[in-house]
Amino acid sequence: MTLDLFGSAxxxxxxxxxQADAIGPGAWVLRxxxxxxxxDLQADIDAVIAQAxxxxxxxxxxxxxxxxxxxxxxxxxxxxxxxxxxxxxxxLSQRPWPSMPASFVALARRAAKAAGYRDFAPDACxxxxxxxxxxxxLHQDRDERELGAPIVSVSLGLPATFLWGGxxxxxxxxxxxxxxxxxxxxxxxxxxxxxxxxxxxxxxxAQAVRYNLTFRQAR
Ligand code: MD6
Ligand code: FE
Numbered sequence: 001m002t003l004d005l006f007g008s009a010x011x012x013x014x015x016x017x018x019q020a021d022a023i024g025p026g027a028w029v030l031r032x033x034x035x036x037x038x039x040d041l042q043a044d045i046d047a048v049i050a051q052a053x054x055x056x057x058x059x060x061x062x063x064x065x066x067x068x069x070x071x072x073x074x075x076x077x078x079x080x081x082x083x084x085x086x087x088x089x090x091x092l093s094q095r096p097w098p099s100m101p102a103s104f105v106a107l108a109r110r111a112a113k114a115a116g117y118r119d120f121a122p123d124a125c126x127x128x129x130x131x132x133x134x135x136x137x138l139h140q141d142r143d144e145r146e147l148g149a150p151i152v153s154v155s156l157g158l159p160a161t162f163l164w165g166g167x168x169x170x171x172x173x174x175x176x177x178x179x180x181x182x183x184x185x186x187x188x189x190x191x192x193x194x195x196x197x198x199x200x201x202x203x204x205x206a207q208a209v210r211y212n213l214t215f216r217q218a219r
Contacts, residue, residue, distance in 0.1 A: 020114070023164055023176065026150070026188025028115045034107055034154050035181035042156060044101040045127055045211055048072045051098040052090050054129050060084070066134040067197075073100040074123040075218050077143065084143050086124060086218045100125050107183075108152045108215040115185035117150045122215035130160065130210040136197040138163055138173065141216065149217035150187025156180050158210040159201045165194035 019031040054068035057079035075086040076097040104125055112120030141151055155178040165173040200210045
């Protein structure tokens with residue numbers, strides 16, 4: 001299910017973006033939306049990682065996640081034996097998470113607006129690094145207090161296959177290829193849709209990775 005956007009209620013998306021694919025009610029893939037900013041975003045990612053290194057969280061069940069993660073913003077997403085939650089401090093350093101770079105905030109707000117969500121004010125940005133063998137199984141993003149705000153997800157680096165399902169775990173899933181610069185925005189009736197990353201594309205460069213920035217209004 002990938003519908004092109006022709007004169008829907010979301011005129012902003014049509015005006016501001018080269019291509020917006022509706023993938024569900026209130027859910028859009030903004031193709032190439034962050035394309036021109038990729039080098040600047042990567043530099044800012046590297047600066048955050050220098051302060052708060054990527055790490056592999058344990059799931060509550062005790063499994064090491066294959067995706068490496070860190071955070072910036074007022075709160076960061078944490079997983080360990082105690083469960084999933086948001087916290088103001090990096091458990092590795094006991095220091096507050098690095099602040100969210102201005103470039104991140106501006107992009108997230110612009111993308112949310114293009115998808116019809118005004119006044120998006122992210123307080124959490126999860127940075128995910130996927131090597132070629134990393135996966136993220138189907139899940140809902142439901143640890144945030146403000147479920148009225150959308151999720152904004154930005155892809156950099158290697159392309160990946162995004163799984164997009166419905167509100168029930170058993171609903172059929174669609175496979176959507178995400179290229180660097182693509183931005184997915186989901187909110188409204190799709191805010192609790194199941195999603196995941198099935199695979200990351202290979203590359204001749206063994207060092208190549210995919211990064212994903214996920215913006216939320218967590219508290
Ligand atoms: C993606 N990421 O990488 C989508 N959710 O394109 C997620 O859905 C996600 O990476 C929760 C925690 C980490 C994630
Ligand atoms: Fe997610």
